[in-house]
Amino acid sequence: xxELMTPDAFRTALENAIKGNSAxxxxxxxxxxxxKLTRAHLARWAENHFHYVGPFxxxxxxxxxxxxxxxxxxxxxxxxxxxEEEIGGDRHTDLLIRFAEACGTTAQRVKDPDNMSPTTRxxxxxxxxxxxxxxxxxAVAALVVGLESQVPSIYRRQTPTLRGRYGFTDEEVEFFDLxxxxxxxxxxxxxxIVLEHATTPxxxxxxxxxxxxxxQMRLLYTTALYHDYVEADLPLRELDLAx
Amino acid sequence: MARVVFHRSGEVFADDVADGSNLVVRAxxxxxxxxxxxxxxxxxxxxxxxxxVVSGAMHLPExxxxxxxxxxxxxxxxxxxxxxxxxxxxxELAQD
Numbered sequence: 594x595x596e597l598m599t600p601d602a603f604r605t606a607l608e609n610a611i612k613g614n615s616a617x618x619x620x621x622x623x624x625x626x627x628x629k630l631t632r633a634h635l636a637r638w639a640e641n642h643f644h645y646v647g648p649f650x651x652x653x654x655x656x657x658x659x660x661x662x663x664x665x666x667x668x669x670x671x672x673x674x675x676x677e678e679e680i681g682g683d684r685h686t687d688l689l690i691r692f693a694e695a696c697g698t699t700a701q702r703v704k705d706p707d708n709m710s711p712t713t714r715x716x717x718x719x720x721x722x723x724x725x726x727x728x729x730x731x732a733v734a735a736l737v738v739g740l741e742s743q744v745p746s747i748y749r750r751q752t753p754t755l756r757g758r759y760g761f762t763d764e765e766v767e768f769f770d771l772x773x774x775x776x777x778x779x780x781x782x783x784x785x786i787v788l789e790h791a792t793t794p795x796x797x798x799x800x801x802x803x804x805x806x807x808x809q810m811r812l813l814y815t816t817a818l819y820h821d822y823v824e825a826d827l828p829l830r831e832l833d834l835a836x
Numbered sequence: 837m838a839r840v841v842f843h844r845s846g847e848v849f850a851d852d853v854a855d856g857s858n859l860v861v862r863a864x865x866x867x868x869x870x871x872x873x874x875x876x877x878x879x880x881x882x883x884x885x886x887x888x889v890v891s892g893a894m895h896l897p898e899x900x901x902x903x904x905x906x907x908x909x910x911x912x913x914x915x916x917x918x919x920x921x922x923x924x925x926x927x928e929l930a931q932d
Contacts, residue, residue, distance in 0.1 A: 673864075682877030763901040770902070771879035774919055778864035778878060785865060 595794040603797055604788060607738055610801050614808035617747055619815035623832050624823060626750050628758030632696045635759070637822040639693035641713040643703045645814065647686050648717065649741075650675040655724035656732045664790060667733070670782040674737070677775055685775075688768035695765040712817035716810050727803065730790045733783050734800035739807025742780025745773045838923050842869045843890065843930035853923060860885055860919040874931055878919050880906060885918040892927035 598606060616622055621638070624630050630638075657671040678685050693703045702708055709717075723735045752769040755761045763770075791797045837852040840859065851868040853859070860878050863870040876884035880902030889896070893914065899907070903917045918929070 677878065682879045682881045767879075774858060774861060774878045777858065777861045781861065781865040 595798055597792075597794045598797055600788045603791065604784060606797075606801055607734070607784070607787065607804050610805040611739060611743060611808045614805060614812045615746075616743060616808070616811045616815045617750065619812055619819060620829060620832055621815045621819035621823060622747065622751070624819065624827055626754055627832070628754050629827055629832070630759075630823065631826070632759070634823050634826070636693060636696035636698035638818055639689060639696060640698060640703050640705075640708045641710055641814075641818060643686060643689055643693070644706060644709040644713055645716050645720070646689070648720070649685075649736075650678045652720045652724040652736055653678075655721070656729050656736070659732075660729040664729075664786075667730075667786040667790065670786060671733075674779050674782065677779070682771070683767075685768065685771070688771065692761075692765055692768050695761055710817055710821045712814055712821070716814045719810050723803070723807075728796070728799065730787060730796060731799045731803050734787045734791070735803040735807040737779060737783025738787055738800075739804040740811055741776050742783060743808065743811065744776035745780070748772050748776075839926040840869065840923060841890075841926075841928040842872060843928070844872045844874075847872075855924045857923050858919065858921065859923065859929075872931075873918060875919060880917055880920050883907065883917065886910065886915050887918050887929040887931050889914050889916055890928040890930050892925055895925035895927070896921060 617626075621630075624634075653671050653675050657668060657675070660668050660671065662668075690700045690703050694700065706714075720736060720740075723732050727735065748769045752766055752773070755766045755769065756763070787800055791800045838855060838857070839850065840853050841848060841850045843849075849869060849872050853862065853868070859869055859873055860875045862868060863873045863875055864878065874884050876882035878885075880900075883906045886907060893916075896916065899911050899916060900920055903911060903920050906917060907915050
């Protein structure tokens, strides 16, 4: 039986659970950071990404509804995250569509669920399942800590490349800029909720496990994007990656 | 660590923050300068987090495209958007 970890030890364990499966390691992310993707590849990414991040406020809404009423601060954090995703400023998905259009696809194609890959559908379904079925604290660990908190580090690597190597304008890549700030806030809020409310060894272990699975799911999703849309044009050997 | 001194409504608040801190991110998770810093969207659109840089401006990067768009001529008067700044040196800021 595991012992209850201190908040510092638990936070480190959560971070390590994510690190081992960081989506930064996927061939799609590596190719992106190296400037080796085409705009057509990025268009396929946007058409898939929309269906993963588009319902994010819906995922959180299920968690919000099931979060105990006396976890007032946790509920408020979730509500703020939902508001910021949708109507705090520009709707995040509108900015994703702007980027997609700059890549040569259309809003209609982006919104059409038939254009997502089976693996993206799998990630979306997993997010809904976790939000609806897991203990709400475990669900926050999965969705916010395991998935959302990774975003700033991913986009910090990718955004300069979008401007410098791919030649996008500032307005075209605004989707990525805003996530460096907003997801940093959201990720930290997620950590705070989990650290405060995972108060038994059993709950801590469940949070760690689902955080690891969440990071695996995102890695699986980005890796599939490479195999589905990029591999034929850009073999692994050109990325200097082990298969 | 960087020392942040923040002026608002005739009061002065100060604390140390880790290198690379964004004050809007900190306020968003209820850490200093919360609850004193006024901010909104966190994406460089609404301009609510605009601050006058009283000292330490020399350590900041040039204003980015969002600051230029939102602040316009106020940039010349020393204003910056807190949500667009990652602080790594001592700085003194003021909000109206």
